[in-house]
Amino acid sequence: MKILLTHVDYIEYEAKKKAIEAAENIEHEKERVEECLVAFCSSEEGDDESVIQKTADEISKVARQVNTKTVVVYPFVHLTSKPAKPQAALDTVKKIEEILKKDYETHRAPFGWYKSFELKSKGHPLSELSREIVPGKQAEIKKVQQKIGKPTLRSEAQVEEYSEHDHRRIGKDLELFMFHETAPGIPYWLPNGLIVLNKLIDFWREEHAKRGYKEIAAPLVNKSDLWVTSGHWDHYKENMFIADMGDNEIYGVKAMNCPNAMIVFGSKTRSYKDLPLRLSDTDVLHRYELSGTLSGLLRVRAFRQDDSHNFITEDQIEDEYERILEIVELFYGIFGMSYKFRLGTRPDSFMGDIETWNKAEASLRKILDAKVGSGKYLVAEKDGAFYGPKIDILMNDALGREWQMGTIQLDFQIPKKFNLKYVDSSGEERTPVVIHRVIYGALERFIGILLENCKGNLPLWLSPVQVKVLTLTDRNIDAAEKIHKQLLKNGIRSELDSRNNTIQYKIRDGELCKIPYLLVIGDKEEESNTLAVRPRGAKPQFGVNPEEFLAKLLKDIEAKK
Numbered sequence: 001m002k003i004l005l006t007h008v009d010y011i012e013y014e015a016k017k018k019a020i021e022a023a024e025n026i027e028h029e030k031e032r033v034e035e036c037l038v039a040f041c042s043s044e045e046g047d048d049e050s051v052i053q054k055t056a057d058e059i060s061k062v063a064r065q066v067n068t069k070t071v072v073v074y075p076f077v078h079l080t081s082k083p084a085k086p087q088a089a090l091d092t093v094k095k096i097e098e099i100l101k102k103d104y105e106t107h108r109a110p111f112g113w114y115k116s117f118e119l120k121s122k123g124h125p126l127s128e129l130s131r132e133i134v135p136g137k138q139a140e141i142k143k144v145q146q147k148i149g150k151p152t153l154r155s156e157a158q159v160e161e162y163s164e165h166d167h168r169r170i171g172k173d174l175e176l177f178m179f180h181e182t183a184p185g186i187p188y189w190l191p192n193g194l195i196v197l198n199k200l201i202d203f204w205r206e207e208h209a210k211r212g213y214k215e216i217a218a219p220l221v222n223k224s225d226l227w228v229t230s231g232h233w234d235h236y237k238e239n240m241f242i243a244d245m246g247d248n249e250i251y252g253v254k255a256m257n258c259p260n261a262m263i264v265f266g267s268k269t270r271s272y273k274d275l276p277l278r279l280s281d282t283d284v285l286h287r288y289e290l291s292g293t294l295s296g297l298l299r300v301r302a303f304r305q306d307d308s309h310n311f312i313t314e315d316q317i318e319d320e321y322e323r324i325l326e327i328v329e330l331f332y333g334i335f336g337m338s339y340k341f342r343l344g345t346r347p348d349s350f351m352g353d354i355e356t357w358n359k360a361e362a363s364l365r366k367i368l369d370a371k372v373g374s375g376k377y378l379v380a381e382k383d384g385a386f387y388g389p390k391i392d393i394l395m396n397d398a399l400g401r402e403w404q405m406g407t408i409q410l411d412f413q414i415p416k417k418f419n420l421k422y423v424d425s426s427g428e429e430r431t432p433v434v435i436h437r438v439i440y441g442a443l444e445r446f447i448g449i450l451l452e453n454c455k456g457n458l459p460l461w462l463s464p465v466q467v468k469v470l471t472l473t474d475r476n477i478d479a480a481e482k483i484h485k486q487l488l489k490n491g492i493r494s495e496l497d498s499r500n501n502t503i504q505y506k507i508r509d510g511e512l513c514k515i516p517y518l519l520v521i522g523d524k525e526e527e528s529n530t531l532a533v534r535p536r537g538a539k540p541q542f543g544v545n546p547e548e549f550l551a552k553l554l555k556d557i558e559a560k561k
């Protein structure tokens with residue numbers, strides 16, 4: 001499918017004469033549509049359902065961007081050199097029209113006619129775009145669409161309400177992250193955002209060290225041999241960034257941490273006494289997601305996971321899952337965000353034998369039945385990883401769309417592929433089982449969901465700036481500086497605003513930056529050695545003792561408030 005999109009003041013078309021036998025019968029020969037997005041569509045051989053959906057999505061996306069409520073689907077064979085057969089092409093445009101009708105006033109120009117047309121393009125940057133939409137990866141596209149769903153924001157109030165939650169807007173307003181066209185889907189972390197990311201990782205690191213996890217870091221670029229061994233070359237290559245360095249040296253950019261963790265496990269002789277061996281890491285991963293599916297931080301092409309590969313014996317499966325689920329409860333409890341579990345079973349493209357799969361699936365069902373109760377979790381048939389079944393943790397964004405966050409995957413296959421062994425208590429060599437697990441999931445996505453859920457009002461411990469000290473007049477600069485430095489010395493992320501603006505202006509500025517505490521220092525505070533504290537979203541407090549304020553801050557940060 002090739003499409004050409006034009007945002008116009010108007011389009012007028014007139015059916016003149018049948019161009020093909022299969023031309024459809026029409027009621028109106030002539031039509032004029034004002035202020036609309038015109039989508040010229042050329043159906044091509046091989047276009048399938050995924051192409052229809054994706055074309056409609058693309059048209060819909062641009063219509064939203066140019067803020068029009070009217071769309072004209074215009075069959076236009078001349079964009080392609082390999083057109084679909086007429087009946088198939090007509091069916092395709094009709095289906096696209098049907099999908100668009102749900103959200104837009106949709107017109108369609110007659111199919112199979114010679115038409116004259118006149119239009120007036122608006123000439124802004126988004127007013128002319130062309131796209132090629134190819135079939136293939138159909139299952140994946142469907143899956144992605146199922147997961148993303150489509151925002152249906154009809155009223156202006158809904159649009160306004162969502163925009164307050166939209167993590168992309170929050171990220172821009174609070175200067176957390178940005179994107180650049182030279183790296184589509186790959187976020188730049190700005191200083192404020194990197195604080196949030198690092199704090200989440202610090203917390204993860206502390207809690208996992210307490211539980212016997214050992215952190216590693218591994219090569220980000222690996223020879224294709226590694227991915228062949230792990231099975232990813234067969235099952236995942238199309239989603240990887242590949243570097244062909246010539247002389248038969250082909251490298252794959254790390255898209256998942258598993259193979260490298262296997263290499264570390266296999267680098268020395270392991271005994272049953274070493275198990276569970278929990279090798280954790282947060283290396284940056286790259287995946288070539290389809291450009292149409294990229295969505296702020298929620299679907300990106302580069303991200304970090306709070307990953308770990310836990311090598312265990314078969315007897316340790318349930319106990320290890322139990323320990324991991326405890327971490328899930330701790331982490332998700334801290335953020336007060338609700339979540340659900342979903343079991344993913346054997347996909348069509350799987351590795352290994354069915355008996356082992358059945359055993360693994362039964363183990364996970366048993367664990368979930370015990371944890372949340374039979375029937376109280378979702379089951380996604382065929383959604384397991386190719387190497388084993390999994391338990392996913394799902395959360396909603398501000399639009400109510402469901403996203404996969406953490407995942408705990410059981411794997412009997414990849415350790416075999418890497419010929420991993422440990423020596424059991426009777427001196428026999430055995431293959432370990434591995435649990436691949438992430439709790440936050442992709443940290444980028446987790447931050448996106450977190451921002452949407454709290455509208456950018458991050459908890460104190462994660463806020464890039466925790467306190468801002470504002471001077472009432474220039475006379476108070478020294479006193480304000482002293483307090484600011486005292487806070488910094490105690491590890492509080494403080495900023496000083498001693499600009500020569502009105503206090504109302506400075507307060508408003510601090511509020512827009514969603515800073516948890518604003519301190520106003522005026523003559524009164526200076527004389528009495530107290531603070532005027534404005535907590536975010538609450539009434540100001542006057543005459544606050546500075547030591548008590550600091551003690552409360554440190555206590556709340558420690559408690560991850």
Ligand SMILES: [Zn+2]
Nearest residue numbers: 256257258436
């Ligand atoms: Zn893994």
